[in-house]
Amino acid sequence: MASTIKISAKLKGQVANIKSLMLHPMETGSRINPDSGETIAAHHITQLIFTNNGKEVMVANFSTAVSKNPYFGFSFEGAKAGDTVKVKWIDNKGATAELETQLG
Amino acid sequence: MQNMRRMMIKGGVALLALATLPRTLLAAAWPQKSFNSTAAGDALRELLGTDITTASDLIELKVPEIAENGAVVPVSIKTSLENVESISIVVKNNPRPMAASFEIPPGTLPDIASRIKMGETSDVMAVVKTSNGIYSTAKTVKVTIGGCGG
């Protein structure tokens, strides 16, 4: 299985522009399965944590109101070529995934 | 909007308590209570300790006027306010209004973009917490129940 995260990191001067996309259903917990009539349990990313060389640069807290296959983009200063940007997500069922990329 | 401007003594106390905590602790916990709140005011009080915000035109909230699809509404927020600590997206008419909240450590630019779900037409609020106070701006996004997808 390919990664459930895609990340694009662009360095412009000292500013790193990070864009990320996660493969995740982001179930709200209020949808009803039309076949069984049962409520589909909530299943969503709760936190998305970005670090640069181990230092936290962003913590995104998500509710179920973030779209399926979530997109998140942001920028931070003080970046340089060769820095390692790591993204990690955690969902409400305790699953996690992470991905690293080098600024270049 | 009026009800969100009520002064809450309890909220004020919570804000003081939060302000004394180290930053890293703030990042650790997912603000469950805020996310589970069913009213925008409650969600803000749970997260920021108050639902009183100062309207600011230094916050640039970019949302569509009419959402193509309520399931995927692009939202981007940036601000020229200084010492930003967090940015939150609140969708007033969603069953649980707090959609997402982003913690901004020093060095990270107060400039974020994401995509959110909206159940119906609603005010979308960008709430920015700085070391000096809590600011916000809001825009209405119309959500239509589509026909055939065009």
Next chain:
Amino acid sequence: MRVNKDLGMSTKTLLFMMLISLLMTAQPIRSVTAKETDCSLPGKDARLVDKGTSPVSQENIFRNSYAEAECLRRAAAKKGAEWLETNELLRRSLKEADKGNWEEAFRLVQKAHFQADRALRQADYEAKAWKHRVVDQKGHN
């Protein structure tokens, strides 16, 4: 002279071309309704007389009505013109009939009959009418 002669000799060709032309002009004039297809069954008229009497005759009338509606639906399907819920209406009418809910069963089967009949008329009309909608050289539609 030569040309005249040639034209005179071409009667056969002319006739042939006329025939072709006629064949190409000829369009199906037949309009399909229950009466004109093989779908019409005696039960249809009987229904008007007998409806609401004994359960036994209700069942017979229903079966005839159902068979007719189903026959029309198939005819429409064959032309690629079946409507979305006709089959579902028929399925539901059978279910109601099994339970002895004749009123509902008839309501559903009649709705299906109407749909299938209209689908057939639509297909017949469209077999020719579509051509008039093709965008023309001037970009009109």
Next chain:
Amino acid sequence: MIKQIIACVIFLPTLLANQAAYAGPPEDRESFVAFFKTRFPDISFAEYANGIYAIDQDAREQWQEIEVFPPYEFSIDQGKSLWDEKFADGKTYSDCFKDSESGVKQLFPKFDKHKGEVVTLAMAINRCREKHGQTGFEYGGDQLLSLSAYMAFQSRGNTINVTVTKDDPRAMAAYEEGKQFYYTKRGQLNFSCADCHISSAGQYVRADRLSAGLGHPTHFPVYRSKSGGMVSLHQRFYGCVRDVRAKPFELQSREFRNLEYFLTYMSNGLEVNGPGARK
């Protein structure tokens, strides 16, 4: 010979009058393009590859936000790993698709002279699999959608170039059948494809603005926000037919393949820009 010509000259007007709607595929396409040129004078031909976003500015901005990092990227990735897999006999898809490195999507659908039918890219993929001892993918299934997404991606920028050979009556018949389908009203709502996507293009149906028929096949498969997943052109056909409340045809049915043949021919000259993102 001369008499035949004279006879033809005499009867030609009659024939033409009877068959007024008839024109060859190139003339059909010219008219199709001309219609939209008249209807939307400010929209360039190339723009139609962007579907409704050629027409609707507000929607276009949201689409561009999504295209910054489009959700179909996962599908392209999955498609690439499928493409790279070797069949049991050691062959790969590139053995079936000539010049596949630069993309082949623009050439589909094709008329297969041996089988006498229209072959879509999805069908060609499955035929390739079967030829090399694999089972075919399920139409409308994830794997086929991903592989199609990857192949569309490889073909980006190529110009759609579908051929309908006038000298093959079977190809012409398939094209004509697709054309008839496009203009035939169907279903309880009594709509044809053309009613919405030619006559009413740019107008609202409830909350949605209707896209132009020109350019429809350029961007499939698409990631639809509505379903949160990839959708093929035939699945879209299926949805449209259902929405006018007619019983839809099967994915890859003769009806839908011929419709795709006609519709894609109408978009000849536009760039392939799939996979796409739609509402």
